[in-house]
Every structure is written in C-alpha cells, then in structure tokens.
Amino acid sequence: MSLLDSGIYVEAPIGDKAAVAAAVRRSYIDWLLNSAIPSNAPITDITLPRYYDYQFLANYRPAPAHDLRLFVFGSDDTFRIVFRNAGQAGTEVAGNQVAFSTTFFRALATYRYVPSDKFENTFRISQGHDSGGFQAFQFHSSYTLDITHLRDTARYEWSKKLALTAGLDCGYYRVSDNVYMPSAPQEGQEARTTYGPAQQTSVIGANVFLPGAFAELELRPIKGLLILPGLRFDYFSDISEATWAPRLTVRYQLTKPVALKGGVGLFYQEPDPYTGQTDKNFGNPDLKAERAIHYSLGVEWRPREHLHLDLTGFYKDLSNWISTTTAIRADGTPLHLDNNGAGRVYGMEVVARHDLTAKFTGWLAYTLSHATRRDSGSTTYRLFEYDQTHILTVLGIYQLPRNWSVGARFRLVSGDPSTPVVMGGAVFNASSGQYSPSFGPKYSDRLPPFAQFDLRVDKRWIFNSWMLNAYLDLQNVFDRANPEAMQYNYNYTKQQVRQGLPIYPILGLRGEI
Amino acid sequence: MRRQLLFGLAVLLVFSASAAGSARAQDLEPPRERQGYWVGAGGFGVFPHLNEEGRNRGFYPGYGFTFRFGQLLTERLGLGLQFDMGTISKGSDKGALGGLIMEGSARLWRNLSAHAGLGIGYVDVSDSKSTDTTLRGGAGSYYLLGASYDFFPLPKLLTGGWALTPTVDFYIMPDGNIHTYTFFAGLQILRWLGFAREKLLLPEE
Numbered sequence: 001m002s003l004l005d006s007g008i009y010v011e012a013p014i015g016d017k018a019a020v021a022a023a024v025r026r027s028y029i030d031w032l033l034n035s036a037i038p039s040n041a042p043i044t045d046i047t048l049p050r051y052y053d054y055q056f057l058a059n060y061r062p063a064p065a066h067d068l069r070l071f072v073f074g075s076d077d078t079f080r081i082v083f084r085n086a087g088q089a090g091t092e093v094a095g096n097q098v099a100f101s102t103t104f105f106r107a108l109a110t111y112r113y114v115p116s117d118k119f120e121n122t123f124r125i126s127q128g129h130d131s132g133g134f135q136a137f138q139f140h141s142s143y144t145l146d147i148t149h150l151r152d153t154a155r156y157e158w159s160k161k162l163a164l165t166a167g168l169d170c171g172y173y174r175v176s177d178n179v180y181m182p183s184a185p186q187e188g189q190e191a192r193t194t195y196g197p198a199q200q201t202s203v204i205g206a207n208v209f210l211p212g213a214f215a216e217l218e219l220r221p222i223k224g225l226l227i228l229p230g231l232r233f234d235y236f237s238d239i240s241e242a243t244w245a246p247r248l249t250v251r252y253q254l255t256k257p258v259a260l261k262g263g264v265g266l267f268y269q270e271p272d273p274y275t276g277q278t279d280k281n282f283g284n285p286d287l288k289a290e291r292a293i294h295y296s297l298g299v300e301w302r303p304r305e306h307l308h309l310d311l312t313g314f315y316k317d318l319s320n321w322i323s324t325t326t327a328i329r330a331d332g333t334p335l336h337l338d339n340n341g342a343g344r345v346y347g348m349e350v351v352a353r354h355d356l357t358a359k360f361t362g363w364l365a366y367t368l369s370h371a372t373r374r375d376s377g378s379t380t381y382r383l384f385e386y387d388q389t390h391i392l393t394v395l396g397i398y399q400l401p402r403n404w405s406v407g408a409r410f411r412l413v414s415g416d417p418s419t420p421v422v423m424g425g426a427v428f429n430a431s432s433g434q435y436s437p438s439f440g441p442k443y444s445d446r447l448p449p450f451a452q453f454d455l456r457v458d459k460r461w462i463f464n465s466w467m468l469n470a471y472l473d474l475q476n477v478f479d480r481a482n483p484e485a486m487q488y489n490y491n492y493t494k495q496q497v498r499q500g501l502p503i504y505p506i507l508g509l510r511g512e513i
Numbered sequence: 514m515r516r517q518l519l520f521g522l523a524v525l526l527v528f529s530a531s532a533a534g535s536a537r538a539q540d541l542e543p544p545r546e547r548q549g550y551w552v553g554a555g556g557f558g559v560f561p562h563l564n565e566e567g568r569n570r571g572f573y574p575g576y577g578f579t580f581r582f583g584q585l586l587t588e589r590l591g592l593g594l595q596f597d598m599g600t601i602s603k604g605s606d607k608g609a610l611g612g613l614i615m616e617g618s619a620r621l622w623r624n625l626s627a628h629a630g631l632g633i634g635y636v637d638v639s640d641s642k643s644t645d646t647t648l649r650g651g652a653g654s655y656y657l658l659g660a661s662y663d664f665f666p667l668p669k670l671l672t673g674g675w676a677l678t679p680t681v682d683f684y685i686m687p688d689g690n691i692h693t694y695t696f697f698a699g700l701q702i703l704r705w706l707g708f709a710r711e712k713l714l715l716p717e718e
Contacts, residue, residue: 400592455631505632
C-alpha cells in the first residue's frame with residue numbers, strides 16, 4: 001500500500017507438484033487529485049489518471065521432465081478532461097475533451113519438456129487482446145488488436161562440442177482501427193505548430209500473419225571457445241516480404257576471469273502499423289522492412305566472484321530506412337514515406353555489477369553513443385532526433401543492521417537534440433490566427449540534460465507468521481527541473497523549458513503472510 | 514542549482530555515513546537509556562527567512578510541532594522519519610510550512626547527537642488583508658542539519674526511558690517560488706523503547 005496505489009499478492013502451493021500466485025493493484029491518485037482541484041478550475045469534469053492491473057500464475061510439474069505454466073495478466077489505464085471553454089485551446093479546435101485509454105490482456109501457456117541432458121523443448125502459446133483510444137478535441141483514434149503468438153524452441157546436444165537450437169516463432173494479428181487526425185510528424189521533421197488537414201482512415205478486421213523460424217548452432221571446437229552461427233527467417237504478410245537474417249556470435253574465455261566476445265548480425269524490422277506508416281492516407285503501403293547490420297566487440301572481466309565488468313563497442317549500419325519524402329506517385333498522390341533513408345550508430349557501453357553479498361548489491365551502466373540519419377533524397381547525415389550521447393545509471397542497495405536497508409539511484413542522460421526557433425522571427429498566419437515559427441538548423445541545439453537522484457529507505461519487522469515492510473521512496477530528491485520540451489509564447493518571442501516531475505515521496509506498507 | 518546540489522550532497526554524505534557506518538551485525542548489547550526505537554513529539558519556535566521570487570521578505574516567526582520516530586542501528590547511529598508542521602506570520606502575511614524528512618543521526622558525546630536529513634517540504638503565505646486570497650508558496654527538496662541532547666529526568670530504567678530533548682535544527686528549502694531557510698528551536702518529549710531483556714548483555718547474577 002502506498003500513496004499512489006494499493007495491491008495484494010497471494011501465493012500458495014497446491015500439493016507438492018503445483019503452485020498458484022495472483023496479484024491485483026489499483027491506483028487512487030485520481031481520488032487524491034480530484035479533491036485537490038479547485039472549484040474554479042477551467043474544467044467541468046475529469047477522470048484523472050487511474051490504472052489497475054492484475055496477474056495470475058499457475059505452475060504444475062507432474063513429473064521431473066515436464067513443466068507446465070499458465071500466466072495471465074492485464075491492465076487498464078484511462079484519463080479524461082472536459083474543459084469549460086475549449087476556445088482557450090486555439091481557433092483550430094472544436095469540442096472540449098481530451099481523453100486517453102488503453103487496455104490489454106494476455107494469456108500465456110508454456111510447456112517445457114526436458115527428458116534428458118541432451119534434449120529439451122519449450123513450447124509457448126499466447127492469446128491477447130489490446131484496445132485503446134485517444135481523443136484531442138475533434139481529433140480521435142481508436143483501435144482493437146487480437147494477437148495469437150506461438151513459439152517453439154528445441155535444443156539437441158550431440159556432444160559437448162556441438163549442439164543445435166531451432167524453432168518456430170509465429171504471430172497472427174487481427175486489427176481494426178478508426179482514425180481521424182492530422183498526420184503526426186515523423187522522425188526528423190520539425191514539430192508542427194498548427195494542425196494540418198485531418199485524414200480519415202478506417203480498417204476493419206485486417207489479418208496480419210508473421211510466420212518465422214530460426215536455427216542456431218553451438219560449436220565448441222577448442223576449450224574456452226564458443227561459436228554461435230545462426231539464421232532467422234521471417235515473413236511479413238502486410239508488406240508481402242520474406243527476409244533471411246544470418247548472425248554470428250563468438251566468445252572466447254581467455255583466462256578464468258577474462259572473456260573476449262564479438263558478434264555480427266543482420267536484422268530486419270517491419271514498418272510500424274501503429275503510427276500509420278503503411279496506411280495509404282498517412283504513409284505508404286508499398287514500404288519494405290528496414291535493415292540493420294550490427295557489429296560488436298567486447299571484453300568481460302570478473303576480478304572477484306561477486307564483481308562483473310563488461311566493456312563493449314558497437315556499430316550499426318542502417319539501410320532501407322523509412323524516411324519522409326516529397327515524392328509524388330504517378331497518380332499525383334503524395335508518397336509520404338519511402339525506404340531511401342539510412343543511418344549509423346556507434347559507441348561503447350560499460351557495465352559494472354556487484355552481486356548481492358551480505359550487505360551490498362549494485363551496478364553502474366554507462367553508454368557513450370552517436371546516432372545519425374540520412375533522409376531520403378539527401379546526401380548528408382544529420383543527428384538522429386533521439387540521439388543521446390551520454391547515458392549513465394548508478395544504483396546501489398545496502399543492508400543495514402536491524403532489518404533496515406537504504407537504496408539509491410542516480411541517472412544522467414544527455415538532452416534530446418532540438419531544432420532552435422528563431423526568437424522574434426515568427427510570421428502571423430491570418431487564416432489560422434496563429435504565428436508560424438522560423439526554425440534554425442535542424443537539431444543544432446540540445447535540451448538541458450536529464451539528471452535525477454532517487455533515495456529509498458526500507459524497514460522490515462519480522463513476526464512469527466508474517467512480515468511487515470515500511471518504505472519511504474523519494475523520487476528526484478534534489479527536485480531537479482528536468483526538461484521535457486521547449487515551450488514558447490504565442491508569437492515565439494519567449495521560450496522556457498517544460499519541466500518533468502518534481503520531487504515526490506512514496507510512502508508505503510507491504511505485508512507478507 | 515550548484516549551491517543546492519553541494520548542500521544536498523553534504524547532507525547526503527552525513528546521512529550516508531550514519532547509514533553505512535553501522536555495518537556490523539548487532540548481537541547482545543549492554544543496557545542503555547538511548548536504545549532501541551524512539552518515538553516522540555515536540556513543540557518548536559520557527560524562524561524562517563523567506564525569499565520570494567528574488568525578493569528578500571525577511572523573517573516570518575512562528576511556532577510548530579514535530580513528530581519523530583526511528584531506531585538506533587548501533588550504539589551511535591540511527592535512522593528515522595520526521596514530520597514537521599508550523600504556522601508563520603509577518604504583518605498581514607499568514608502562512609504555513611513543514612515537511613517530511615528521512616533522518617540519520619549520530620551520537621557525538623554522551624547524549625548529544627547530530628542529525629541530518631533529506632525530504633520534501635512546503636511553504637505557503639497569503640495576505641490576510643488583501644482581497645486577493647491567492648496562496649503564494651511552493652514545495653520542493655528539504656534539507657536538515659541539527660543537534661539535540663537527551664535528558665532523562667525520571668528514575669532510570671533498565672533500558673530506554675522518557676527523555677526531554679532540546680533540539681536546534683536548520684532547514685533549507687531552496688526550490689519553488691519561495692525559498693526558505695529556517696531555524697527550529699524547541700523541546701521534544703521522546704520515548705526510547707529500549708530492548709527486550711533477552712537482547713541485553715546483563716551481568717551474570
């Protein structure tokens with residue numbers, strides 16, 4: 001139980017071969033905020049952010065070689081505001097409501113069969129349902145998605161030097177959606193300051209098949225050397241494309257604490273249907289899958305039993321990248337998107353991990369990277385819209401006497417690239433009644449970095465048949481005003497950073513019986 | 514931002530030192546007055562200095578109360594939670610302040626202890642004589658440094674006891690539209706719960 005939500009978790013054995021566990025949680029921040037909103041606020045009705053989620057897990061082992069599992073989980077989030085005067089939002093909007101909702105459900109069954117040391121097979125099948133909607137004044141979108149996914153992985157070991165893993169990975173989706181919105185800016189496009197013309201699109205019961213298969217050899221030709229050549233096949237029915245993706249990973253145990261590792265692999269990603277990339281009104285139905293070749297080289301060092309250090313360099317070459325285009329089809333309709341973009345990503349990652357010992361566990365992860373993109377029709381590379389040069393996370397938990405523990409986390413991330421607005425350079429648009437900004441060079445600026453320090457203190461009381469845990473979790477202890485985006489006044493003569501969450505405490509109790 | 518960060522780091526270091534210093538597992542301990550859990554409350558005079566959007570507003574004296582509970586992890590070092598609330602005024606301005614703090618404490622000499630803490634605080638004021646009743650104020654990070662001394666005036670118990678604890682605290686809330694640094698001076702009544710007899714190292718009878 002905390003200031004934000006409450007939940008209950010129950011776990012129990014059933015005989016000596018089975019067990020079940022169930023959990024449910026519901027937020028009540030909506031009740032708290034509702035009582036804090038003044039009566040003269042510019043809203044008439046509000047369903048404040050509220051979420052609930054649930055999980056159920058059952059496990060049954062009728063015999064040592066057989067393991068059956070059923071996992072069911074789901075959640076529901078919703079948020080709605082009705083404004084008194086929607087005219088305050090601008091002359092382009094009609095209606096007075098902003099709302100968001102999302103719901104999902106999954107049931108996942110797993111059967112693991114391990115009859116001997118040489119063979120094992122894991123079969124998984126899942127069924128799910130997603131639905132959601134978004135409304136911003138007169139614009140709206142809604143969708144339903146039924147998903148069936150099947151995965152089977154079998155491994156056979158001929159000897160200590162040779163093993164084969166192979167399997168199937170197949171998905172089926174049935175999608176319905178209804179959208180009436182202006183097209184959203186794609187990666188690399190400046191954020192729009194006025195609404196473009198809204199597009200209407202509707203899909204009812206579209207079927208998408210995604211069959212796939214994979215195979216990977218495990219070769220250990222000499223002591224300490226592991227070679228993993230693999231191949232993956234996928235077919236994307238919505239774009240009628242089949243892909244073959246070879247991969248190779250190598251690991252060599254140089255000495256007992258030191259290992260070298262490297263890999264190269266080809267990867268494919270189909271166009272994103274959720275953002276309308278293959279929709280004829282918002283995107284291009286003739287798009288193909290994006291490609292990426294990943295290269296990595298690294299070293300692992302384990303100076304102590306409980307200490308792990310990992311340093312990895314990486315490079316990614318992106319091709320067939322989906323990019324905006326001004327090209328026109330033969331019939332005169334705009335293409336919107338094509339596969340003539342490209343990209344590069346390179347950098348290195350350092351991870352240091354301290355396993356849980358008597359008193360302490362923690363880890364540090366740092367990534368230094370540089371990501372660029374080349375737009376369709378361009379010959380030069382620009383910074384990727386979400387490039388983050390530095391990403392640092394440090395986390396530690398220390399066990400104190402008398403069942404106290406203290407934990408801390410620090411995160412530091414470079415600000416996202418931003419395209420500066422020329423202050424005072426906006427032009428008044430008489431038809432929309434709004435100012436249109438003038439932009440500087442694309443992504444020539446950055447938002448200030450994100451930095452946050454969180455602190456948590458736990459105290460546990462252990463009784464005969466139950467335990468009580470009380471905790472105080474302080475997020476953003478130094479109350480740093482982390483930047484989310486830039487905000488401008490009506491005529492783009494002033495700017496300020498829109499800030500993220502301030503310091504907030506979470507005081508909670510947890511009981512275990 | 515830089516001064517705030519440096520002060521916060523200093524408080525965090527004291528807090529961490531009191532937490533990390535208590536590394537050894539606790540076996541039997543000889544009985545003492547300051548032992549086990551503490552829980553208490555007290556009244557304070559508060560002397561906050563307000564700076565509102567860059568303007569020096571001076572001191573707004575007032576009074577308040579505090580509620581504390583925690584536990585000694587070792588003979589010297591403890592962790593706990595502190596909740597403060599107070600009312601302040603100056604001229605026609607009336608207001609309130611307070612906060613919730615995670616507190617670490619370290620016994621320096623006899624029953625004299627220093628404490629430091631991090632948490633979330635708030636301050637608000639409004640002009641009672643103005644037709645504009647808008648609250649001015651803010652909330653944000655709250656830092657504490659202070660000292661106290663436990664006097665045990667009642668007949669001595671085997672372990673624990675009632676304490677009268679004069680306390681002086683210094684708080685800083687550097688964020689929000691109103692920044693404040695505040696002196697708290699007052700008296701608390703604390704109950705030290707001590708240990709159960711089986712956890713005490715007693716001389717053989």
